[in-house]
Amino acid sequence: MKLHEYEAKKIFLDEKIPVPKGKLAFKPEEVKDFAEELGKPVIVKSQVLVAGRGKAGGIRGADSPGEALEVARQLLSSRLKGFRVEKLLVEEKVDIERELYLSLIIDRSGRKHVFLASGEGGVDIEELAAKSPEKIFRLHVNPFLGVRDFEARKLVKAIGMRGYMSQLVHVIKSFYRVSLKYDCELVESNPLALTTDGRIVAVDARMIIDDNSLFRQLKFKRRIEEERGELTELEAQAIKEGFSYVDLEGSIGVIANGAGLTMASMDLVAFYGGKPANFLDIGGGASSERVKKAVELQLINPRVVGVLINIMAGITRCDEVARGLIEAMKETGIEKPTVIRMVGTREKEGRKILEEAGISYLETMEEAAEKIVKLVGGM
Amino acid sequence: MAILIDEETKVVVQGITGREGDFHTGLMLQYGTKIMAGVTPGKGGLKVHGVPVYDSIDEALEVNPEINASIIFVPARFASDAVYEAIESNLSPIVLITEHIPILDSIRFINYARLKGLKIVGPNCPGVISPGRCKLGVMPSRVFKRGEVGVVSRSGTLTYEIADSITKAGLGQSTCIGIGGDPVTGLDFIEVVNMFLEDEETKAIVIIGEIGGDMEERLASYLKRHGIEKPMAAYIAGKTAPPGKRMGHAGAIISMGLGGAESKVNALRDAGVEVAQIPSQIPRLLEKQIEK
Numbered sequence: 001m002k003l004h005e006y007e008a009k010k011i012f013l014d015e016k017i018p019v020p021k022g023k024l025a026f027k028p029e030e031v032k033d034f035a036e037e038l039g040k041p042v043i044v045k046s047q048v049l050v051a052g053r054g055k056a057g058g059i060r061g062a063d064s065p066g067e068a069l070e071v072a073r074q075l076l077s078s079r080l081k082g083f084r085v086e087k088l089l090v091e092e093k094v095d096i097e098r099e100l101y102l103s104l105i106i107d108r109s110g111r112k113h114v115f116l117a118s119g120e121g122g123v124d125i126e127e128l129a130a131k132s133p134e135k136i137f138r139l140h141v142n143p144f145l146g147v148r149d150f151e152a153r154k155l156v157k158a159i160g161m162r163g164y165m166s167q168l169v170h171v172i173k174s175f176y177r178v179s180l181k182y183d184c185e186l187v188e189s190n191p192l193a194l195t196t197d198g199r200i201v202a203v204d205a206r207m208i209i210d211d212n213s214l215f216r217q218l219k220f221k222r223r224i225e226e227e228r229g230e231l232t233e234l235e236a237q238a239i240k241e242g243f244s245y246v247d248l249e250g251s252i253g254v255i256a257n258g259a260g261l262t263m264a265s266m267d268l269v270a271f272y273g274g275k276p277a278n279f280l281d282i283g284g285g286a287s288s289e290r291v292k293k294a295v296e297l298q299l300i301n302p303r304v305v306g307v308l309i310n311i312m313a314g315i316t317r318c319d320e321v322a323r324g325l326i327e328a329m330k331e332t333g334i335e336k337p338t339v340i341r342m343v344g345t346r347e348k349e350g351r352k353i354l355e356e357a358g359i360s361y362l363e364t365m366e367e368a369a370e371k372i373v374k375l376v377g378g379m
Numbered sequence: 380m381a382i383l384i385d386e387e388t389k390v391v392v393q394g395i396t397g398r399e400g401d402f403h404t405g406l407m408l409q410y411g412t413k414i415m416a417g418v419t420p421g422k423g424g425l426k427v428h429g430v431p432v433y434d435s436i437d438e439a440l441e442v443n444p445e446i447n448a449s450i451i452f453v454p455a456r457f458a459s460d461a462v463y464e465a466i467e468s469n470l471s472p473i474v475l476i477t478e479h480i481p482i483l484d485s486i487r488f489i490n491y492a493r494l495k496g497l498k499i500v501g502p503n504c505p506g507v508i509s510p511g512r513c514k515l516g517v518m519p520s521r522v523f524k525r526g527e528v529g530v531v532s533r534s535g536t537l538t539y540e541i542a543d544s545i546t547k548a549g550l551g552q553s554t555c556i557g558i559g560g561d562p563v564t565g566l567d568f569i570e571v572v573n574m575f576l577e578d579e580e581t582k583a584i585v586i587i588g589e590i591g592g593d594m595e596e597r598l599a600s601y602l603k604r605h606g607i608e609k610p611m612a613a614y615i616a617g618k619t620a621p622p623g624k625r626m627g628h629a630g631a632i633i634s635m636g637l638g639g640a641e642s643k644v645n646a647l648r649d650a651g652v653e654v655a656q657i658p659s660q661i662p663r664l665l666e667k668q669i670e671k
Contacts, residue, residue, distance in 0.1 A: 051623070106482060108562045108592040108630070111489055126636040143490045183481055212629065213481040215456050244627035248619070259560060259627025260534025260589055263616035264658055267640075270619045271657055279620070281627040284517075284535075312536045312543075314519035315402075344519060344539075365540070366659050 001209045001224050004047045006089045008205035011182065017174045017189075018201045022091035031072035031090045035065040038092050044071045047087035048080045056080050061093060094201055099191035100159060101125055101136075104175045106185060113141040113179065115172060119159035122191040139172075147176045167200040182220075183213030234278075234301060241293050243280055250275025251305040252372055253298035257282050257316045261365075265310045268369035274376060277304045285315040291324025292331070299334040306376035310365045311342035318342045318350025326357050337375040341368035380580040381509035381554045382529070382571075383472050383498065384448065388513045391439050391470070392417045393451040393461045395427050399476070400452035403517050404428050407450075410514040415443040418464075436468045448472055450506065450515050455479040458502070462488045466497055474515045475501030475565070482629075485563050492565065499565025503629065505535040505557035516557070518542075526551015528665065529575035531568060532587035533560055533594070533630070537616060541587060541658050548662030553581040560628030562591065568598040576608055583610040583665045586652070590617030591631045591638040599646035607651050610668030614655045615643045 003011075009019045023034045024047070035042045046058035053059055058080045062068035068090065075085050099122030107114040118128060118136045129136055137158040141147055152172040156165055175187045186208040193203045214221040231239065238245030244259060248266070252274045256262035259281050266276040278301070282294050298307045311321050321342055329335070341362045342350055354361050362368045390407075394400040395417025405428045408414055414430050416439035423434035433439040440446055449465040451458060451473065458477040465473045466488065473492065480502045492499045500507055506516015511525035518535070522543035528550050532538040538557055545552060556571055558564045568586060575581045588595040595615065602611075618640040620626045622633040633639050644654050653664040 106486070106562060109567065109594060109597055111486055111493075111563050113486075130636065143486050180483065183483055185482065210482050212455065212479045213483070216481075244625075246621070246624045246626060248621060256536070258534065258536030259631055260532070260537030260587070260616050261540060263589060263620060263626050263631070264537050264540070264614075266620070267616060267618045268657055276619055279626055312540050314536065314539060315517065343543075344522075364659065366657060 001211055001214070001220060002049050003207040003209065004049065004087070005045060005205055006047055006087070008207040009089070009202070011178060011207065012202055012205050015174050015178050017171055018199060019205065020091040020094050020201060020203060022089055025072065025088045025090050026086065028069050028072035028076060031088055032065045032069040034090050035062065035068035041093040042068050043091050043093050044068060044075060045089045045091065046075050046080055046085040047089055048083045048085055050081045050083060053080060058085065094193055094203055095196040096191070096193045096203070097196045098194040100161065100194065101128075101190045102171065102175065102192045103186065103188035103190070104179050104184070107140065110140055112143050113176065115139040115141070115155060115175070117155050117159050119161065125190060141176060147173050161194070164194060164198070164200055171200060171202070178207070182207065183210045183217055184208060185210050234297065238280065238297055241297070242290070243282060243294060243297075245281070245297075246279040248276050248278050250277045251303060252376055253277045253280065253301065253304035253307040254310075255280045255282060255294050255298065255307065256310040257284060257286065257312065261310060261312055265308060265365060265369065268365060269308060269373060272370045272373040274369075274373035277301065282316070286320065286324075288320040288323035288327065291321050292328040295325050295328035296332055299328060299332045299336060304336065306337035306372050307339070308368060308372040309338065309340040309342070310368060311344070313342060313344030313346065316344070317346040318344060319346045319353060322350040322353035325359070326353065337372065339368045339372040339375065341365050380578050381512060382574040382578050382581070383500070383507050383554060383556065384509050384513040384515050386512050388413065388448050388515065389443070389445045390414045390515060391436060391446050391449050392430070393436070393449055393465065394453035395419055395430065395432055396422045396425060397452055397454070399517075401427050403452065404430060406520070407514050410520050412513050412515065415439070415446050436464050436470070440468060446470065448474070448515065450474040450476065452476050455481075459484040459488055462499070463491070466492050466495060469495070469497065471497040472507065472515070473497065473499045474504070474506045475499055475559075476504060476506060476517060477501070478503040480561070482561070482563055485561060489563060489565050500556060501559040501565060503561045504559035504564070505538065507554060507556045508552075509554045510552050518555070518557075522546060523555060524551040527553055527580060527582035528585055529553050529578065529581040529583070530555040530585045530587070531571040531575070532557050533589050533628070534587055534616065535560075537658065538587055541585065541614065541661050544659055544662050545585070545665070548666065550662060550665065553578060560630050562630040568594050569601045572598060581609070583612075583669060585661060585665070586611065586613040586647075588613060588615045588643055589628070589631050590615075590620050590626065590633050590640050591628070593637060595643035596646040599650040599652065602650040602652065610665055612653045612655060612661050612664040613647050614658050614661060615640045
């Protein structure tokens with residue numbers, strides 16, 4: 001779960017990581033008032049959960065309260081990558097001497113946290129990693145000991161910032177503390193700025209909370225219920241129903257059981273020249289009711305021209321799948337080319353139900369993918 | 380031989396009285412897995428499918444000191460504690476079926492187990508099966524047959540799919556391991572492939588990877604350095620997955636420009652591993668190398 005910049009900065013502030021003076025605003029007048037109160041140029045930042053807000057025009061500067069009002073009006077009536085801008089973070093404009101990069105992520109293969117730091121921040125870190133990997137320095141964290149000062153000092157020196165040692169060691173250690181306290185997959189500041197008056201300030205802040213920790217991160221659990229962010233309407237609806245679901249660009253809806261099998265089914269659709277419209281994993285042991293919901297989500301989706309259902313039944317039962325499919329077709333009354341492949345537990349019973357309803361099925365996922373592409377035509 | 384589990388594996392089921400634990404204990408017993416005891420705190424004294432239930436592993440070990448492995452069905456928020464209990468009893472492997480364990484917890488107990496030289500399979504995995512000998516997991520047994528192909532995978536049902544095709548091709552499996560779909564897992568591809576290389580019974584190896592992380596690339600660079608000693612074939616799922624979206628598994632996400640399928644396929648091919656375009660090609664790719 002991604003946090004908004006203002007949420008991350010509130011946590012930074014609580015943890016004594018310096019951030020610019022700022023305020024969350026919902027109305028243009030609030031932005032103007034804060035700019036007046038500060039009495040200096042401000043930055044107005046759209047609080048939308050999408051990446052690349054700056055490039056998309058969602059972050060703008062304003063030299064006067066009047067300009068801030070105008071900028072806020074424009075931003076609040078705009079959409080950023082499809083999402084309506086409803087909140088703004090208005091902040092003092094910081095005079096930056098140098099931009100740094102600092103993030104704390106999880107090194108999957110090392111099975112521990114790793115800091116990534118660079119003396120050249122402010123840029124797209126993926127680009128920097130591709131172009132000049134030697135400019136990114138790493139510090140792995142021992143999960144039993146945490147970040148030790150001497151390690152943090154080495155990292156600070158590596159990025160050429162030894163003149164600001166104590167401030168940066170404090171930020172590094174605070175990042176790790178935040179990460180443990182809030183179950184973070186990511187804590188990042190880009191840029192982390194050195195100001196012209198010699199202070200280290202997190203000009204940007206990003207945090208991603210581990211979804212699996214929401215049972216103990218109750219504050220975020222409530223927030224995610226209110227605002228999912230970054231999800232299309234269908235994604236939000238499907239996830240509410242308890243499915244793993246991702247919208248794609250194509251026309252063939254894909255339902256399977258298990259993440260790997262669903263991905264493989266999508267890939268097969270593409271292999272035979274079609275384009276998957278989505279990824280819908282019904283998970284293990286789905287009841288006919290759940291299968292029905294899954295099929296309905298496909299049938300009501302106007303972009304879905306045809307549906308591929310691929311079930312390798314272990315704890316899932318083919319008869320439940322067959323019943324769910326038929327009920328969904330009946331209840332929606334929508335007919336779309338649908339190809340089903342199902343094998344495994346209760347295969348015979350499931351096939352019988354399909355035969356009685358006049359629905360044909362196939363033996364292998366390859367045949368099924370090929371057939372649905374043929375029926376839909378490589379759209 | 381097989382790896383990780385065989386006829387000598389004596390099992391405690393942690394979380395045996397829960398819905399999943401109960402159900403799969405029945406299926407594992409049917410398969411012939413030697414389940415000696417179950418543990419659910421507070422439920423000691425019960426029996427599940429004839430298996431005695433204890434309040435703790437210590438109590439189970441007092442009665443059955445030969446217990447050497449665990450399978451865990453405990454819900455996510457209590458799973459860490461169950462893992463530590465298994466670690467402190469030096470059980471290995473510890474097969475952790477549970478999904479949705481916070482990654483900070485996984486990092487801790489996985490590092491702790493590794494420090495003690497114990498193997499955790501999972502979390503968020505289907506488990507391990509050495510066909511005909513022992514099943515420590517939730518996979519449907521009928522798709523497996525004793526044979527000579529070692530299978531290691533990050534997925535569940537896709538593994539059954541490919542195991543099925545290997546069985547139908549008349550090859551069978553020595554051991555099949557689902558290492559789990561989380562970003563951080565107890566075992567990785569390099570470790571399992573090495574176990575298969577050392578196992579005399581395993582004559583060929585199948586790797587089933589997916590998007591996210593760089594486990595496949597790491598295996599490829601390892602194989603490039605060490606050479607390919609046994610026939611190998613791989614399949615990578617998620618070629619059509621968009622960046623930034625989690626594809627069902629917590630670990631299946633292309634992020635910061637890393638973890639795409641293409642890079643994995645290319646790295647494995649570059650190391651000399653046969654990579655299937657579609658899952659059903661796997662048996663043929665193996666046969667081609669075995670015939671040589």
